[in-house]
Amino acid sequence: MATDGILNVYKPVGPTSFAVVARLRRLLRLRRIGHAGTLDPLASGVLLLLLGRATRLSCYLQALPKTYRVGAYLGKATTTYDEEGEVVWEADPWGIDEGAVHKALAEMTGRFLQQPPSYSAVKVKGKPAYVYARSGQSVQPPPRWVEVYRFQLLEFRLPELFLEVECSQGTYVRSLVHELGLKLGCGAYVRWLMRTAVGPFTVEESIPLSLLEEEIGRAQWSHRLLPLDAGLSYMLAISLGPEEVAAVVNGRPICRPGDGERARAYGPDGALVAILRWDPQQGLWRPETVFAP
Structure with a gap:
């Protein structure tokens, strides 16, 4: 059975992402598993x-x-910006x-x-920042550019707020909540996060980790595997001829009209061959990531 694809898994509270990957590696006896x-x-x-x-x-x-x-x-701010940390200051939120x-x-x-x-987990001098924090060393990870597209109040129930945020890669929701507490003048921390x-890929369409493990045990999980291009619809799609496929697989660029930064390239059989990157100076599509075996 082909084992190339994406699994949309519902991770419960408790395990790390790495622990989930390790469990699936053992169950599937497959080494090449990662997460996004x-x-x-x-x-x-x-x-x-x-x-x-x-x-x-x-x-x-x-x-x-x-x-x-x-x-x-x-009403409270903590060292970790969540409920596991020590409270560093408190203020009345009822006003x-x-x-x-x-x-x-x-x-x-x-x-x-x-x-x-x-x-x-941001690396500072080669180590995750939390390693320094847990040993009592004061370290500030470098700031990073992020974008918050939407930040909404779903329910107002003091002393708790239910919020929804849509944001870019690298955004720390714990930091957003901490900053919100500073703006409100009362402190805030994350009680739960989903x-x-x-x-x-939505939570409604995800498979609970426990159910996936059961289906793997019964060898009935393959229908959960999504195709390679399941999350790439934002890229331009290009259909390649046989000669173009040969060129891309061997790392050579192809000449096609350019529109966008990247494109997903398909062979005559409809299979995803590669992700191409547009070279505006040369007017060529260059293979960036090749999937053909």
Whole structure:
């Protein structure tokens, strides 16, 4: 059976993303498995697992916009920006109204530099920042450009807010909630977090990890495997002739009209052959990632 494709898995609270990958490697006896974007142990929701040649898609799928739902608790700020950290300051949130929340959320949309939490997996001098934080060392990960497309209040129930955020790759929702608490003047931390979508992959269409493990045990899981191009519809599609396929597979560019930064290229049989990158200076499509065996 072909083992090239994408699994849209619902990760429960508890395991790390790496632990989920390790479990699937053992169950499927397949070495080439990765994921397209880490979920913290305290977070649940969509985790895209990439099998076989789909591991080459990681950078493209990680670039897709993410949607989260989050429970933000007002009145306290913590070291980790979630409920596992130590409380560093407290303030009364009961004077805050919905209007103030809507105003703060509106100010937090757009593109800006975000400071990742000290308790994060961002590398500092070759080590995750949380390694330094847990040993008592003060380290600030470098800020990064992120974009928040939408930040909405779903439910106002003091001292908790139910929020939904759609954001770019690399955005830390914990940092957004912490910043919201600063803007409201009362502190805030994440009580729970669920990733509800990665691009077109939704939580409603995901398979719970426990059910996937059961289906693997019964050898009845293959219908869950999505094709390689399942998340690439935002790219231009190009159909190649036999000679063009041969050129691309051997790393040579092809001459086609250019429109966009990247394109997905298909062979005469309809199979995905490669991701091509447009070279505007030469007017050529150059193979960037090749999937043909």
